[in-house]
Amino acid sequence: RQYIAEAEAFHTTKKEELEAFRIKFLGSKGLLKDFFAEFKNVPNELKKEFGQVINELKTKAEDKVKSIQDAIENSQQSSSVYGDLTRPAEPLEIGSRHPISIVKNQIVDIFSNIGFNVSEGPEIEDDWHNFTALNLPEYHPARDMQDTFFIQTNPDVLLRTHTSSVQVRYMEASKPPIRTISPGRVFRNEAVSSRSHCIFHQVEGLYIDKDVSFADLKQTLLYFTKEMFGKSKIRLRPSYFPFTEPSAEVDIYWGLKTETDYRITKGTGWLEIMGCGMVDPNVLKNCNINPDEYTGFAFGMGIERIAMLLYQIGDIRMFYENDVRFLEQFKASI
Numbered sequence: 001r002q003y004i005a006e007a008e009a010f011h012t013t014k015k016e017e018l019e020a021f022r023i024k025f026l027g028s029k030g031l032l033k034d035f036f037a038e039f040k041n042v043p044n045e046l047k048k049e050f051g052q053v054i055n056e057l058k059t060k061a062e063d064k065v066k067s068i069q070d071a072i073e074n075s076q077q078s079s080s081v082y083g084d085l086t087r088p089a090e091p092l093e094i095g096s097r098h099p100i101s102i103v104k105n106q107i108v109d110i111f112s113n114i115g116f117n118v119s120e121g122p123e124i125e126d127d128w129h130n131f132t133a134l135n136l137p138e139y140h141p142a143r144d145m146q147d148t149f150f151i152q153t154n155p156d157v158l159l160r161t162h163t164s165s166v167q168v169r170y171m172e173a174s175k176p177p178i179r180t181i182s183p184g185r186v187f188r189n190e191a192v193s194s195r196s197h198c199i200f201h202q203v204e205g206l207y208i209d210k211d212v213s214f215a216d217l218k219q220t221l222l223y224f225t226k227e228m229f230g231k232s233k234i235r236l237r238p239s240y241f242p243f244t245e246p247s248a249e250v251d252i253y254w255g256l257k258t259e260t261d262y263r264i265t266k267g268t269g270w271l272e273i274m275g276c277g278m279v280d281p282n283v284l285k286n287c288n289i290n291p292d293e294y295t296g297f298a299f300g301m302g303i304e305r306i307a308m309l310l311y312q313i314g315d316i317r318m319f320y321e322n323d324v325r326f327l328e329q330f331k332a333s334i
């Protein structure tokens with residue numbers, strides 16, 4: 001009976017100790033073997049009780065070995081190979097698109113729907129594609145409008161200040177009709193602040209065909225602002241760009257419903273979103289397109305500016321810091 005108590009109390013998590021226990025009780029030279037051998041010497045009147053006790057001891061010892069063995073196997077499997085299989089799964093971290101990409105893709109989609117394709121070009125440009133072909137000859141004062149990063153002078157190699165350079169390349173390489181948008185990164189030597197950065201992104205558009213008019217430009221802009229912002233009240237303010245004539249600045253009526261609307265529109269309700277105009281005949285000539293046969297319009301906008309409007313981002317520097325707390329907020333967007 002003392003052994004029954006011992007068997008009942010036994011516990012271990014180690015295989016070796018369990019094996020020692022098994023040998024002691026159930027082994028070929030173990031206690032039970034001895035007790036069974038002893039059975040024939042037990043007086044008849046005690047045989048019944050003795051038999052019951054050693055049978056109980058046998059079952060208890062066998063059960064104990066079995067249950068501890070199972071426990072050891074389970075814990076080995078779960079901790080070393082699979083971890084704790086009963087724990088709930090860790091959530092899978094998935095990435096999210098950068099807001100610049102989200103907005104760029106939206107703009108690309110909107111223009112793809114009306115037949116524009118996407119064109120790309122180099123970020124390191126020569127003077128011809130960034131300036132001269134765009135009606136900005138050497139010493140033209142408007143070159144100062146775009147604070148350029150030069151990599152080399154004479155002959156000039158520079159970081160493109162706008163993606164209009166891509167449009168020049170596109171015109172040089174293809175014949176009208178041309179309908180293309182050029183998204184990409186551009187560089188300007190400007191002081192970095194919450195509102196401007198020396199690196200940013202643009203989407204510029206170009207449409208060239210026979211009889212393209214300013215009315216076509218305005219309708220295209222109306223279509224775009226409706227699709228992009230759900231707002232279709234725009235105004236065109238006369239402006240100047242060397243590569244377009246006439247030129248205009250596009251304002252969208254943002255409204256004055258919230259405090260933010262007041263702040264970003266400086267209380268006017270109007271917001272400038274892009275520049276545009278009819279392609280200057282000199283630019284067409286420079287790109288081997290006959291201005292007597294073809295006309296066209298062009299427009300250009302900053303992606304950061306639009307993303308800041310749509311997502312109410314107060315500081316342009318956020319786009320380049322790669323702070324996951326910022327980036328994670330765009331998970332819900334595609």
Ligand code: PHE
Nearest residue numbers: 162164275276277298299300
């Ligand atoms: N290239 C101009 C800029 O970077 C934008 C623009 C493009 C304006 C096309 C008019 C026409 O500011």
